[in-house]
Amino acid sequence: MESFRTDQPVEILIVDDEPQAVKYFKKAFGTRYDVLTATSADEAESLILSGNHNIALVISDQRMPGRSGVSLLNRIRNERPDIIRMLTTAYADLDSAIDAVNKGEILRYISKPWDLRVLEAEIEQAITFYLLKNEYDMLLRDKLSALHRTLLRDRMNDLAMLSGLLPYNNAPLTMYHYLKEAIAETAWRPSAQKAWSQLRIRDHWRIPVEETQRAIDLSEVLTTPPLLADAHPSEVDIVAVLTDCANEINRELGGLQVVIHADQPQLAVSADPAAMREIITRLMYPMSQWAAAGSVLLVNVARDTLDDDMPGVAIHFELRNCEPQRSMQDCVLFTPPLHTAPKRASDYLKASLAIGHIGGTISSPPMENGYKQIHVTLPARAKATTKKINALPQQWLQDLSEEYEKWVLGTLEMAA
Numbered sequence: 001m002e003s004f005r006t007d008q009p010v011e012i013l014i015v016d017d018e019p020q021a022v023k024y025f026k027k028a029f030g031t032r033y034d035v036l037t038a039t040s041a042d043e044a045e046s047l048i049l050s051g052n053h054n055i056a057l058v059i060s061d062q063r064m065p066g067r068s069g070v071s072l073l074n075r076i077r078n079e080r081p082d083i084i085r086m087l088t089t090a091y092a093d094l095d096s097a098i099d100a101v102n103k104g105e106i107l108r109y110i111s112k113p114w115d116l117r118v119l120e121a122e123i124e125q126a127i128t129f130y131l132l133k134n135e136y137d138m139l140l141r142d143k144l145s146a147l148h149r150t151l152l153r154d155r156m157n158d159l160a161m162l163s164g165l166l167p168y169n170n171a172p173l174t175m176y177h178y179l180k181e182a183i184a185e186t187a188w189r190p191s192a193q194k195a196w197s198q199l200r201i202r203d204h205w206r207i208p209v210e211e212t213q214r215a216i217d218l219s220e221v222l223t224t225p226p227l228l229a230d231a232h233p234s235e236v237d238i239v240a241v242l243t244d245c246a247n248e249i250n251r252e253l254g255g256l257q258v259v260i261h262a263d264q265p266q267l268a269v270s271a272d273p274a275a276m277r278e279i280i281t282r283l284m285y286p287m288s289q290w291a292a293a294g295s296v297l298l299v300n301v302a303r304d305t306l307d308d309d310m311p312g313v314a315i316h317f318e319l320r321n322c323e324p325q326r327s328m329q330d331c332v333l334f335t336p337p338l339h340t341a342p343k344r345a346s347d348y349l350k351a352s353l354a355i356g357h358i359g360g361t362i363s364s365p366p367m368e369n370g371y372k373q374i375h376v377t378l379p380a381r382a383k384a385t386t387k388k389i390n391a392l393p394q395q396w397l398q399d400l401s402e403e404y405e406k407w408v409l410g411t412l413e414m415a416a
Contacts, residue, residue: 009034009054010033010034010054010055010056010057010127010130010131011033011034011035011036011053011054011055011056012029012033012034012035012036012055012056012057012058012059012123012127013035013036013037013038013044013047013048013053013055013057013058013059014026014035014036014037014038014059014060015037015038015039015040015041015043015044015058015059015060015061015064015069015072016039016060016061016064016088017039017040017061017064017065018061019039021061022037022039025037025059025114028116028119028120029120029123033123033127036053036055040064040065040066040067041060041064041066041067041068041069041071041072042066042067044058044060044072045072045075045076048076048079048080048083049079049080055080055083056083056084056126056127056130056131057083057084057085057086057123057126057127057130058072058073058076058083058084058085058086059086059087059088059110059123060072060073060085060086060087060088061087061088061089061112062087062088062089062090063089063090069087069088069089070087070106073085073087073106082130082133082134082137083130084107084126084127084129084130085106085107086106086107086108086109086110086122086126087106087108087109087110088109088110088111088112088114089109089110089111089112090111090112107126107129108122108126110122148193148196148337149408151207151211151337152333152334152404152407153404154211155211155333156179156183156333156400156404158211158215159175159179159215159332159333160172160175160176160179160392160396160397160400162175162215162218162219163175163176163392164392165219166219166222166223166226166353167223167226167228168226168228168353168354168356168357169356169357169358169359170356170357170359171353171356171357172392172396173356174352174353174355174356174362175353175392176392176396176399176400177361177362177363178349178352178362179333179400179403180399180400180403181363181364181365181366182331182333182334183333183400183403183404183406183407184366184403184406184407185328185364185366185367186366186367186410187324187366187367187370188324188327188328188331188334189407189410190324191324191325191328192328192334195325195328195329195334195336196334196336196337206338207337207338210337210338211337214335214340214341217340217341218332218341218346221346221350222346222349222350222353226354227275227278227279227282227350227351227353227354227357228272228275228354228357229271229272229275229276229279229354229357229358230271230272230357230358231272231275232272233270233271233272233381234270234271234272234273235268235269235270236268236269236270236271236272236273236276237266237267237268238267238268238269238276238280238301238313238315238378239260239262239264239265239266239267239301240266241276241277241280242260242262242280242284242299242301242315243260244277245258245277245280245281245284245285246258246259246260246284246299248281249284249285249288253288256296257288257291257296257297258284258288258296258297258299259296259297259298259299260299260301261298261299261300261301262300262301262302263301263302263303264302264303267301267302267303267313268380269312269313269378269379269380269381270380270381271358271378275354278351278354279351279354279355280351282347282348282350282351283317283348283351283352283362283374283376284297284299284317285344285347286330286344286345286347286348287317287319287374289326289330289344290319290322290323290326290327290330290372291319291321291322291323292321292322292323292370294321295319295320295321295322297317297318297319298317298318298319298320299315299316299317299318300315300316300318301313301314301315301316302314302316304377306359306377306379310379310380310381311379311380312360312377312378312379312380313377313378313380314375314376314377315375315376315377315378316373316374316375316376317373317374317375317376318371318372318373319370319371319372319373320370320371321370321371322367322370322371322372323370324367324370327367327372329342329344329345330342330344330345330348331345331348332345332346332349355376355378358378358379359379360376360377360378360379361375361376361377362374362375362376362377363375
């Protein structure tokens with residue numbers, strides 16, 4: 001629910017089932033403040049939750065037909081905690097008012113009949129408190145936003161450096177594409193902002209230690225043991241592996257979640273059978289979780305010629321209704337601060353590195369209206385002698401930096 005808005009003046013909502021009391025309040029304060037009125041808790045709730053008003057203060061009578069004022073203000077506390085809440089009550093309801101103050105449901109209670117001088121002072125104090133609090137919150141959001149951006153940049157650089165230490169051929173190249181495509185995925189930005197918004201300034205001192213431990217843990221997962229499909233190569237039918245993995249996932253999920261289409265009944269590659277099955281499982285299982293309700297993961301596999309004119313196999317994973325938040329959760333770059341990367345996220349990255357190790361490729365263009373694609377190529381024969389790249393070239397680092405700047409500009413535009 002949207003809270004403080006700077007594009008319009010703040011408003012006061014008075015809630016009372018007695019029309020004369022509402023009229024009296026508006027006459028007393030309507031020239032100084034924008035006053036909204038409601039004669040029931042339900043009407044007041046509708047006004048607040050509509051999002052069409054910039055309400056700073058709600059003053060509600062306690063005793064009203066249907067729902068009490070405390071019930072209304074407690075609901076406001078849960079849905080719009082930024083709004084200041086005050087209860088106006090007769091002496092007979094004083095116990096309820098005191099209890100509401102003690103529980104934090106209201107800031108003040110005001111006895112009836114009103115003393116206009118006292119009420120005016122209380123309103124002025126409440127509005128001032130609201131404005132100061134929201135100014136502070138906006139400054140805090142700016143600081144947190146800067147902290148999030150710095151943390152994301154540092155994490156991206158750490159993963160880039162880590163790739164040079166991993167026991168996979170072409171690990172820096174695979175990591176470069178992995179990071180660049182993740183940063184370029186505009187559909188993830190709202191979910192990333194929401195997930196990372198849980199970070200608080202008071203937690204910032206923990207971040208260096210936690211991020212270092214997180215990198216160590218991820219390195220161990222990726223390398224213990226390494227997933228090397230060129231270890232004991234033999235002929236592997238990729239269609240059969242994909243079908244077996246899909247059937248296993250469908251059984252686990254209790255429905256048809258993954259569908260395989262192949263242009264030939266058999267497509268063989270030379271690789272370690274156990275490692276290849278593990279690679280496919282680590283890729284397919286996370287993807288199967290990204291589909292929205294009623295949607296499936298489509299897998300098309302066909303014989304292909306790779307960029308170096310060598311024979312190979314192309315696997316095209318397709319989600320026509322992908323949930324951005326689910327797919328983002330399986331990217332280690334966007335794991336929320338102070339959280340461990342989910343197993344599916346590290347599994348997906350490990351499988352990607354294993355594909356690059358044997359001379360294959362994995363790529364994913366930006367999502368469009370929920371349409372998500374992942375393209376995988378596998379050489380017909382695992383390339384055990386693939387040239388090893390030990391570090392990201394400077395140009396790749398520059399490309400990642402430029403993508404990061406685009407991400408920052410995109411998130412700032414959303415915040416605005």
